[in-house]
Amino acid sequence: MTKLYEPSLPKLMEAIAAEAGGMKGIDRRNFLKGGIAAVAGLSSVQMIPKANASTNLPPNLPEWQRHLGSGVVAKPYGEPSEFEDLQRRTVPWLTVDAASSISMTPLQDLEGIITPSGVVFERYHGGIPNVNPDQHRLIIHGLVERPLVLTMDDLKRFPSVSEIRFIECPANGGMEWRGAQMEALQFTHGMLACCEWTGVKLSTLLEEVGVRPEGKWILAEGADAAGMSRSIPLEKALDDTIIAWGQNGEALRPEQGYPLRMLNPGWEGNTSVKWLRRLEIGDQPWHHREETSKYTDLMPDGRSRRFTWVMETNSVITSPCPENPLKEPGFLEIRGLAWSGRGKIKAVDISFDGGVNWERTELKGLVLSKALTQFSFKTKWNGQPWLLQSRAIDETGYVQPTLRQLRDERGGWSIYHKNSIHTWNVTETGDVFNVQIS
Amino acid sequence: MFKSLKFPVVAAVLALSGLATAGPLGIGSTATAEMIAGWDIDVRPDGMGLPDGEGSVAEGEGLYEAKCASCHGLFGEGEGRWPVLAGGEGTLDTLHPEKTVGSYWPYASTLWDYIYRAMPYPVPQSLSHEEVYSIAAYVLYLNDIVGDDFVSNKDTFAEVKMPNEENFFIDNRPDVNNERCFKNCADPSKFEIVTTINGVTPTGHFKEDSGVAANHYDGNPSAVSESGISTEKNITKVALSEGATLGRGVYDMACQACHNSGIAGAPKVGDVAGWVDRIGQGMDTLNDHAINGYQGADGVMPAKGGNMALSDDDVVNAVAFMVESSR
Numbered sequence: 171m172t173k174l175y176e177p178s179l180p181k182l183m184e185a186i187a188a189e190a191g192g193m194k195g196i197d198r199r200n201f202l203k204g205g206i207a208a209v210a211g212l213s214s215v216q217m218i219p220k221a222n223a224s225t226n227l228p229p230n231l232p233e234w235q236r237h238l239g240s241g242v243v244a245k246p247y248g249e250p251s252e253f254e255d256l257q258r259r260t261v262p263w264l265t266v267d268a269a270s271s272i273s274m275t276p277l278q279d280l281e282g283i284i285t286p287s288g289v290v291f292e293r294y295h296g297g298i299p300n301v302n303p304d305q306h307r308l309i310i311h312g313l314v315e316r317p318l319v320l321t322m323d324d325l326k327r328f329p330s331v332s333e334i335r336f337i338e339c340p341a342n343g344g345m346e347w348r349g350a351q352m353e354a355l356q357f358t359h360g361m362l363a364c365c366e367w368t369g370v371k372l373s374t375l376l377e378e379v380g381v382r383p384e385g386k387w388i389l390a391e392g393a394d395a396a397g398m399s400r401s402i403p404l405e406k407a408l409d410d411t412i413i414a415w416g417q418n419g420e421a422l423r424p425e426q427g428y429p430l431r432m433l434n435p436g437w438e439g440n441t442s443v444k445w446l447r448r449l450e451i452g453d454q455p456w457h458h459r460e461e462t463s464k465y466t467d468l469m470p471d472g473r474s475r476r477f478t479w480v481m482e483t484n485s486v487i488t489s490p491c492p493e494n495p496l497k498e499p500g501f502l503e504i505r506g507l508a509w510s511g512r513g514k515i516k517a518v519d520i521s522f523d524g525g526v527n528w529e530r531t532e533l534k535g536l537v538l539s540k541a542l543t544q545f546s547f548k549t550k551w552n553g554q555p556w557l558l559q560s561r562a563i564d565e566t567g568y569v570q571p572t573l574r575q576l577r578d579e580r581g582g583w584s585i586y587h588k589n590s591i592h593t594w595n596v597t598e599t600g601d602v603f604n605v606q607i608s
Numbered sequence: 609m610f611k612s613l614k615f616p617v618v619a620a621v622l623a624l625s626g627l628a629t630a631g632p633l634g635i636g637s638t639a640t641a642e643m644i645a646g647w648d649i650d651v652r653p654d655g656m657g658l659p660d661g662e663g664s665v666a667e668g669e670g671l672y673e674a675k676c677a678s679c680h681g682l683f684g685e686g687e688g689r690w691p692v693l694a695g696g697e698g699t700l701d702t703l704h705p706e707k708t709v710g711s712y713w714p715y716a717s718t719l720w721d722y723i724y725r726a727m728p729y730p731v732p733q734s735l736s737h738e739e740v741y742s743i744a745a746y747v748l749y750l751n752d753i754v755g756d757d758f759v760s761n762k763d764t765f766a767e768v769k770m771p772n773e774e775n776f777f778i779d780n781r782p783d784v785n786n787e788r789c790f791k792n793c794a795d796p797s798k799f800e801i802v803t804t805i806n807g808v809t810p811t812g813h814f815k816e817d818s819g820v821a822a823n824h825y826d827g828n829p830s831a832v833s834e835s836g837i838s839t840e841k842n843i844t845k846v847a848l849s850e851g852a853t854l855g856r857g858v859y860d861m862a863c864q865a866c867h868n869s870g871i872a873g874a875p876k877v878g879d880v881a882g883w884v885d886r887i888g889q890g891m892d893t894l895n896d897h898a899i900n901g902y903q904g905a906d907g908v909m910p911a912k913g914g915n916m917a918l919s920d921d922d923v924v925n926a927v928a929f930m931v932e933s934s935r
Contacts, residue, residue, distance in 0.1 A: 527790065
């Protein structure tokens with residue numbers, strides 16, 4: 171007589187884990203809350219009567235401590251715990267096609283100042299090219315003494331630098347010019363990331379090719395389907411531009427330009443051309459599509475600013491935020507991020523009343539030039555509603571402006587470079603909403 | 609006699625050491641004229657980079673209608689939310705600025721450069737120089753910038769002046785000056801608190817009752833977008849088979865650029881009339897065409913939509929999604 175198959179506990183847990191692995195977001199959380207209990211109700215699982223969440227809590231010995239876990243290289247390239255839900259997200263109606271679109275970094279779920287490579291926001295104009303590094307070349311030509319073609323091996327022979335710098339799309343917050351629209355931090359401020367970038371300074375490459383005296387501008391061009399191109403002035407190239415192949419300790423991710431990208435610290439992300447294949451030195455700018463039709467700033471009088479490269483000082487409170495509401499009264503560390511394309515953050519202030527009165531916060535951790543900088547304010551929340559704001563000041567003395575100041579100057583129909591003070595409305599219940607004060 | 613001997617020796621030493629051409633670190637190889645010519649596609653306002661060849665408005669009309677109009681509209685008005693190319697004059701200082709080639713772009717050279725490098729969107733750098741001259745001429749004609757007899761080439765094109773050129777100025781930020789005030793910095797009695805409209809953004813990942821999921825590229829709900837009011841048509845919601853459900857993601861990623869717009873003669877998803885005859889050929893034929901490519905009377909289907917990273921199953925699932933959504 172054949173014995174009926176009875177799944178062993180490890181097998182059953184494996185099956186459950188596999189099913190949960192396919193779930194995302196709320197499904198996953200609902201599962202984690204209710205799934206185990208539901209499974210425990212099945213007759214076939216009576217052999218594991220202790221398989222419900224509470225048995226893992228003290229004074230009981232948790233399930234994961236009662237048997238061996240997986241061994242080394244079970245995952246040769248590791249990934250976040252299955253209990254985490256760290257994801258880039260997009261707002262599908264923003265753009266017409268995924269290959270020319272944007273997704274946002276989950277700032278609400280991140281710690282410290284380094285953005286993990288897998289969740290750095292994406293911006294493509296023609297999708298992600300699948301570049302074979304052995305067949306990738308960087309050509310540098312134009313007004314130079316020695317036009318060069320460089321392999322990835324060639325590039326890695328140059329003296330290298332590693333620097334922590336933020337990168338931000340100039341459209342970050344762009345949906346908020348006309349009014350509060352996005353109901354989550356990820357969507358109001360998530361076109362932002364900060365990584366350690368490794369590569370060769372562009373100035374080193376320019377010495378190698380020998381720029382002729384009349385050379386003043388550099389056209390940077392990508393190997394993507396859009397052939398993304400931007401004109402970069404020589405002063406920036408000689409100052410701090412990096413031609414990078416490394417990101418957070420490993421090769422660039424395809425999403426960030428593998429195997430080679432430009433990085434213009436502090437400047438609008440679009441100038442940091444990804445999948446870089448060509449640098450042409452010229453005597454004047456090219457005025458290409460992404461620096462004329464796009465990434466220019468239309469003013470209320472119908473005239474437009476161009477070459478608006480610098481990302482001005484900005485800040486936002488990341489906890490609390492709509493995704494991280496307040497759950498109980500008592501002690502609270504308010505946390506946030508500040509950054510400036512002009513240098514270091516000098517100070518960040520906080521307001522609980524919509525900008526009537528302000529207090530100083532503490533900066534914590536590394537305070538680096540053109541990098542995300544953490545700020546902190548310790549307080550108590552006892553159910554009172556707040557209009558919570560942060561205001562950053564950079565080392566040049568520039569003070570992050572109010573939304574009204576920006577609108578008075580640039581009108582309400584702008585798209586790019588919105589760096590105004592942001593307001594979270596914390597309600598009596600601890601829920602947090604994106605609001606604007608006008 | 610010494611003289612005639614000396615120079616060849618010096619030249620030979622230089623050639624051996626590479627010192628004559630190398631930079632300070634001697635890394636890399638010389639980029640040959642031939643290499644550079646293949647990649648140097650850029651065009652500048654002064655005409656630098658414009659190649660030989662020419663094209664007329666008349667030739668451009670047919671090319672534009674075949675290769676551009678499915679996204680940009682017959683008259684440059686833009687289909688769905690694809691970019692508007694023509695019109696918009698006099699709107700830049702209004703509350704509804706319309707930034708088109710004619711109303712906004714400062715230089716005609718940008719048009720040539722961009723069409724050549726990035727258009728048509730699914731098949732970039734597929735147009736000949738003559739085709740780009742023709743299409744660019746036609747787009748300028750649609751904007752009343754040139755007449756219908758305009759023939760564009762590297763001489764005439766560099767002469768075109770765009771109406772909005774003088775209205776661009778160099779960045780003059782910082783343009784606002786906030787004070788670092790600490791007490792009584794604003795008058796709360798004048799506060800007007802503006803909240804968001806619920807349901808505009810995806811919040812399903814942190815609100816249990818939201819029902820609006822992030823990440824799925826299904827083209828709805830329509831709402832105010834960066835470029836104005838969305839008019840994109842929703843794909844009809846139908847009950848999908850398992851394969852079609854899986855195929856939806858593939859469609860979003862690899863197929864919708866053409867099959868949501870009709871580029872290259874592609875039947876649009878949801879266009880029942882456009883699909884009925886194709887569906888009549890049977891799924892095997894449709895799958896074969898999608899996997900291996902097909903040139904028909906109405907248009908062209910590149911093998912796997914040009915994305916060879918897709919598996920055959922991915923393609924079959926995407927076909928199932930499109931067919932089931934188009935009956």
